[in-house]
Amino acid sequence: MTEEEIWNRVSAVFQEVFDNEDIVLTPETTAEDIEEWDSLTNIQLLIAIERAFSGLKFSTGQVANLKNVGDLVAAIDRHVSD
Template sequence: MTESEVWQRLTSVFQDVFEDDEISLSPETTAEAIEDWDSLTNIQLLIAIEKAFPGLQFSTGEVANLENVGDLVSAIIKRVAT
């Protein structure tokens, strides 16, 4: 899976979870940039991301260290890119 494919799939997941087709992600995107991104939605988002990328699972520590969507993409690529 290429980085571009990860971004496309991740954007789709964000749009589904937040029910907003206008969401556009960048490496600098944080929870503060997306309305309704709170701790509950964060859990829903992580579950949806793990479902969208088969075999992907994050530990609590890994999630706590993610500062933005760019960090998330990097973490996904380390596990699923071929």
């Protein structure tokens, strides 16, 4: 899977979870950039991402190290490349 395909899938998950097709993600996007992104939504996002990428499971440590969407995509990329 290419990085572009990962970005497309992650974007689709964000748009679905937030019910907003206008969300545009960048590597620097954080919870501060999306008004509705709170701790509950963060959990919903991670579950949806894990479902979207078969076999992906984030550990608590991995989640704690995710600072922005770019970090999330990089973590997914490492998983799908293994």
